[in-house]
Amino acid sequence: MKKNNQHTILKTDNLTVGYQSKKNKTIVASNINIALNKGELIGLVGGNGIGKSTLLKTLTKVITPLSGHVLINNINLDNYSNLELAKTLSLVLTEPIAAKNLTVFELVALGRQPYTNWVGNLSDKDVTIINKAINQTTIEDLKHKKCFELSDGQLQKVMIARALAQDTDLIILDEPTSHLDMYHKAYILKLLQKLAKDTGKTILFSSHEIDLAIQLCDSMIVMSKQGIVSDSPCNLIEKGAFSNLFPADMIVFDEKTGSFRVKK
Amino acid sequence: MITSKSYTIPFIVLAVLLLLLFMVNISLGSVSIAFNTIIDSFFTNSDNLNNHQYIIQNYRLPKAITAVLVGSGLGISGLLMQTLFRNPLAGPFVLGITSGASLGVALVILGSSIFGGFLATFLLTKWSLVIAASLGSFLVLLLVLIVSSKVRDTMAILIIGLMFGSITAAIVSVLSYFSSAEQLQQYIFWGFGSLGDLDWNEVTIFAIIYCIGILFSILSIKGLNTLLLGENYAKSLGLNIKQSRLLIIIATSLLAGTITAFAGPIAFIGLAIPHVTRQVFNTSNHKILLPAVFLFGAIIMLICDSIAQLPNTDYMLPINAITSLFGAPIVVWLLVRQRKMVF
Numbered sequence: 348m349k350k351n352n353q354h355t356i357l358k359t360d361n362l363t364v365g366y367q368s369k370k371n372k373t374i375v376a377s378n379i380n381i382a383l384n385k386g387e388l389i390g391l392v393g394g395n396g397i398g399k400s401t402l403l404k405t406l407t408k409v410i411t412p413l414s415g416h417v418l419i420n421n422i423n424l425d426n427y428s429n430l431e432l433a434k435t436l437s438l439v440l441t442e443p444i445a446a447k448n449l450t451v452f453e454l455v456a457l458g459r460q461p462y463t464n465w466v467g468n469l470s471d472k473d474v475t476i477i478n479k480a481i482n483q484t485t486i487e488d489l490k491h492k493k494c495f496e497l498s499d500g501q502l503q504k505v506m507i508a509r510a511l512a513q514d515t516d517l518i519i520l521d522e523p524t525s526h527l528d529m530y531h532k533a534y535i536l537k538l539l540q541k542l543a544k545d546t547g548k549t550i551l552f553s554s555h556e557i558d559l560a561i562q563l564c565d566s567m568i569v570m571s572k573q574g575i576v577s578d579s580p581c582n583l584i585e586k587g588a589f590s591n592l593f594p595a596d597m598i599v600f601d602e603k604t605g606s607f608r609v610k611k
Numbered sequence: 612m613i614t615s616k617s618y619t620i621p622f623i624v625l626a627v628l629l630l631l632l633f634m635v636n637i638s639l640g641s642v643s644i645a646f647n648t649i650i651d652s653f654f655t656n657s658d659n660l661n662n663h664q665y666i667i668q669n670y671r672l673p674k675a676i677t678a679v680l681v682g683s684g685l686g687i688s689g690l691l692m693q694t695l696f697r698n699p700l701a702g703p704f705v706l707g708i709t710s711g712a713s714l715g716v717a718l719v720i721l722g723s724s725i726f727g728g729f730l731a732t733f734l735l736t737k738w739s740l741v742i743a744a745s746l747g748s749f750l751v752l753l754l755v756l757i758v759s760s761k762v763r764d765t766m767a768i769l770i771i772g773l774m775f776g777s778i779t780a781a782i783v784s785v786l787s788y789f790s791s792a793e794q795l796q797q798y799i800f801w802g803f804g805s806l807g808d809l810d811w812n813e814v815t816i817f818a819i820i821y822c823i824g825i826l827f828s829i830l831s832i833k834g835l836n837t838l839l840l841g842e843n844y845a846k847s848l849g850l851n852i853k854q855s856r857l858l859i860i861i862a863t864s865l866l867a868g869t870i871t872a873f874a875g876p877i878a879f880i881g882l883a884i885p886h887v888t889r890q891v892f893n894t895s896n897h898k899i900l901l902p903a904v905f906l907f908g909a910i911i912m913l914i915c916d917s918i919a920q921l922p923n924t925d926y927m928l929p930i931n932a933i934t935s936l937f938g939a940p941i942v943v944w945l946l947v948r949q950r951k952m953v954f
Binding site: 407409428429430431432433434436437438440442443444445446448449453454457458460461463465466467513 | 697829830832833836837838839840841843844846847848849850851889893894895896898
């Protein structure tokens with residue numbers, strides 16, 4: 348990773364994440380040193396409660412780090428204004444959108460808000476970018492449908508299109524495959540892989556689909572009680588990083604197939 | 612946000628309808644006045660007016676303008692609150708504005724006996740009610756703003772507004788318990804709302820504050836559209852949530868506060884008009900909704916006022932009763948017809 352340092356989009360430096368109230372400091376995870384490179388698809392995996400969400404919230408400036416730094420394009424996250432950050436980092440969250448009466452086009456168009464004028468008028472350039480995002484996610488047929496008419500899988504594609512329209516170097520998705528069937532899980536992750544390759548954007552997602560992530564990701568971040576490791580999926584398997592994810596008396600990782608088995 | 616559909620025709624229809632109803636509203640009353648007299652009276656010097664022209668210039672025109680300002684202002688502030696709180700039940704008064712105003716008015720009317728004599732007669736002039744209502748709503752709103760700047764969750768502001776409403780209602784109950792029947796009647800009459808009591812000076816002040824409120828609402832359009840995605844997405848799109856929230860709250864309080872001060876607590880319009888507009892226009896885009904709510908609010912208020920003055924009789928019904936009697940069935944009908952609530 349050191350050799351193409353100029354292509355590093357996001358980097359953390361001895362990051363400690365957690366929650367801080369007036370008296371208590373709850374450390375969720377510490378010593379996080381990861382680097383996300385341009386055009387890569389990165390999967391963030393780990394068991395429930397290990398701190399995936401806390402890490403993502405810290406990376407997206409929702410909560411502040413307890414110690415250490417997050418650097419995006421070599422600039423400390425603290426130095427970004429809300430608007431600058433909106434032009435660098437876009438999000439796909441797990442929460443449902445508030446107004447489902449928007450059409451798909453209107454929803455994707457909201458991705459252009461950081462660039463539009465005070466009343467939100469779209470320029471020709473904005474419309475071109477919106478249509479490109481709609482093409483890249485193959486949702487042209489849905490363009491004029493209302494969001495409440497869509498299935499979960501379709502809606503997820505629309506939300507990804509909205510993030511694309513925001514035209515950022517980095518897209519972060521929080522569990523984009525939850526609520527989806529097997530086919531759509533694979534479909535969405537393959538779409539993300541293709542988008543990272545075609546657009547050169549860095550895409551980070553958290554997921555419980557470890558088998559799929561191993562097959563599709565350029566790089567993975569594995570969070571377990573032993574710590575946080577980040578590498579290509581093959582190297583991670585060689586290092587045995589996945590064997591520590593779950594209690595070994597219940598679930599074992601099969602290194603040959605790259606999948607998990609329940610112990611009988 | 613671009614919307615694929617064109618809304619030009621509905622807007623033209625509504626604007627023409629508004630103009631027509633404005634004229635009808637002026638022509639109706641205890642005496643009917645012909646249309647050409649109305650047009651004439653607009654261009655006649657105020658020194659040499661005949662009776663009808665005098666009625667129009669000094670009574671019916673200010674009333675019709677008040678109806679337009681009240682209907683559109685309440686509709687728009689209702690829309691702002693429903694989007695901000697993402698709650699279809701929110702209206703212009705969820706922030707405790709009416710309760711503050713009614714507390715101010717209650718203190719003046721019901722508490723006037725405490726001050727007694729000369730002060731009591733001064734306190735019961737019309738301006739004192741306007742000032743009391745403004746002060747009351749302003750103070751309650753200030754409290755809500757101070758408390759809400761300390762909370763992160765927008766929903767908490769909704770609850771805080773409701774709580775302040777309960778507190779003021781309780782104080783009003785205590786006051787009315789110790790009041791005479793005459794004072795109570797006067798307070799209840801204020802509660803009916805009234806569009807017709809304003810002279811030109813009052814209408815001018817009303818209109819100036821109204822325009823500032825509308826300006827703030829227009830400035831909030833982009834923020835409102837971004838908030839449609841929910842606060843977390845809005846923040847990720849670079850929206851300064853606290854600042855937009857403040858802008859929306861100030862716009863609402865200017866509009867709803869002055870309306871309550873000058874016309875009393877007009878019920879229902881603020882809650883219903885945004886729903887009617889959404890059902891008819893079937894969009895969530897505030898660039899369309901804001902002008903549409905303006906037109907619908909003004910139109911429905913003019914209709915309600917025309918009904919309330921019972922044409923060709925000397926009687927006038929309380930405007931508050933008409934807005935609900937006439938408005939509630941419309942909303943029910945729209946919801947049943949569309950089978951689905953658009954929100």
